[in-house]
Amino acid sequence: MRGYRPSWLTAGVAAVLTLCMAAAMGVAPHSAYYDPAAPRRQDAIRLPDLREQLEKLADAGATYFHEETVQRGDTVATLLRRLGVEDPDAQQFISRDPAARTLFDLQPEQLVQAEVDQDKLLVSLRAPIDGNINASRELLIGRAGGLQKPAFQAKLQSVRNELRYEMRSGAITAGGFFRTMDIANVPEDIVRQLISIFSGVVDFQHDIVQGDRFRIVYEAGFRDGALVRNGRVVAVELVNRAQLYQALWYDGAEGSNTGDYYTFDGRAMARPLLRSPVEFSRLSSGFGWRNHPLHHQWIQHKGVDFAAPTGTRVFATAQGTVDFVGQQTGYGNIVILKHPDGYSTYYAHLSGFAGIQPGQRIRQGQLIAYVGQTGWATGPHLHYELRFNDVPQNPLSVMLMEPVMLTGRARQGFLTHASDMLSRIDVLRGIEVASSLS
Ligand SMILES: [Zn+2]
Known part of the structure; x- marks a missing residue:
């Protein structure tokens, strides 16, 4: 006592x-x-x-x-x-x-x-x-x-709480990425964020090699000197096989109410289009001509099918607004989202909707509906379409929609914020916090 x-x-x-x-x-x-x-x-x-x-x-x-x-x-x-x-x-x-x-x-x-x-x-x-x-x-x-x-x-x-910026840096050891994060005292939730930020460009299971370097700045809330909770990664640099990756959190861009990660020169990190609208699914039918399972005639398959159990969650593959939610012949229960620059996505044969309304703004990755087999479907699956000016595209083979580049005033605001955060990261350049690693 x-x-x-x-x-x-x-x-x-x-x-x-x-x-x-x-x-x-x-x-x-x-x-x-x-x-x-x-x-x-x-x-x-x-x-x-x-x-x-x-x-x-x-x-x-x-x-x-x-x-x-x-x-x-x-x-x-x-x-x-x-x-x-x-x-x-x-x-x-x-x-x-x-x-x-x-x-x-x-x-x-x-x-x-x-x-x-x-x-x-x-x-x-x-x-x-x-x-x-x-x-x-x-x-x-x-x-x-x-x-x-x-x-x-x-x-x-x-x-x-008292908000602080915490910093970690070091080099990847022979023990591998996760072991190094452990030694460098990077909290688990921060590691998860790091992986998610670079998920489009770096495979942390296979790509990271000994000698790769990292610098991380993240927010943490303290009360009476004790950590209450870690917050968001606000800036991160990763040198993977001599290639430099950088990401900076910025929530001041116009039209973005949630904030996003950007490269240090103002290009959005997030892919404009997620590859799959469902987790843990199997691609059961591709895009193009096929013999229709119900009508037994060759017709063009305007989308791709993901086989998944009824009730599996369906996520918006891109940010946009709800254009249609309801029933359509053949499609059964369907959600249609409208995206910038003439793109739209279709999610069909759904068992239910996640409380969304026409006109509602939807962010990328937001839960919109659940897999089912309504309409013309032989088993539970998600029929997913991507259209450009109402013409169906193959969502799996076409690299669509360039990452958003901040321009004008938004870019000016971002660069000011970036230089402030960069000076903080610069502090780390001189420090070997995890010096015992190398
Ligand atoms: Zn289909």
Whole structure:
């Protein structure tokens, strides 16, 4: 059990200690960008004996703070005991109050702080619950009534996080890509993002070789110096077999309400057209002339068929708007999306729609419907068509629609943002964070 004195006092002492440490190391603690080239001094500083002062300051009305992490198998009773709380009223309140019961949901390793008085009665309790990158949610329990008539209040409140840019860089070792990410302390969700960003150009299972290099900058939300959640990769460089790949997140482009990854010179990373509108499917019929399975005559197949179980999710292959959602002869349930520059896509034989309306804007990869076998279909499959000026195209063989290039004002805004992020990446050029790798 770690115990300490009243918060204002602790904070004051902590501030003094932090200042001393900062001075001694010549760097700000927790700085995400610390410059290893900056001169560092290691001076011995004699700290005043604060313990004695603490003893003197503690008076009869003092409260004590204890901090514990939740352990596997903990009950509220065992947790409170470790926190130095011996207070049946508090324990009863926690087991009854809906907000306070959140304490039961805590996972192992989560932090809980308790403030107790000299008689080990609970004064307050605080526990971070969860949160997103921008804010943390925490549980606060406080004593409201006096000692004679103890009453407690519990509330869940949202607290803004401190946003930081985290950086990782290094070289791929003989152990391979995933092992290197591990050693370089790149979190799993950031690795997943990295793979997704370059999915159109790099196969991380097979293409990455020893000596390839990476630099990653990503956002992370912190609360009281502790990581709450990692956010988005905001900039990344990858040198794969001497080929340089770069990507930068930018959400300031006009007409884009979600943001996208761009190359450092302003070309969209995302492919304008996904290759497949369904996951885990088998191409069961290609594009072109074929003997129709139902009509037994040679007709042109205007799309491609993906065999997949009924209910399999169907995704928009490109951003656009819903042109039609409903039934058509032969097609059965069908969704037609309209895309920029005269393109449209058809998704047919569906078992159902994902709550979309005509005219609705759809983003690439958005769930629009479910595979079925409505209309002229012998089994569950998705019939998928890509049309240019209403003329069916083979979606698998034609490389269609160039990546979006930012122009005009959007490009100016992007380049300003890019130069700012690039200067951050430049910091990494001089640092071997994962120097033990090479
Ligand atoms: Zn078909």
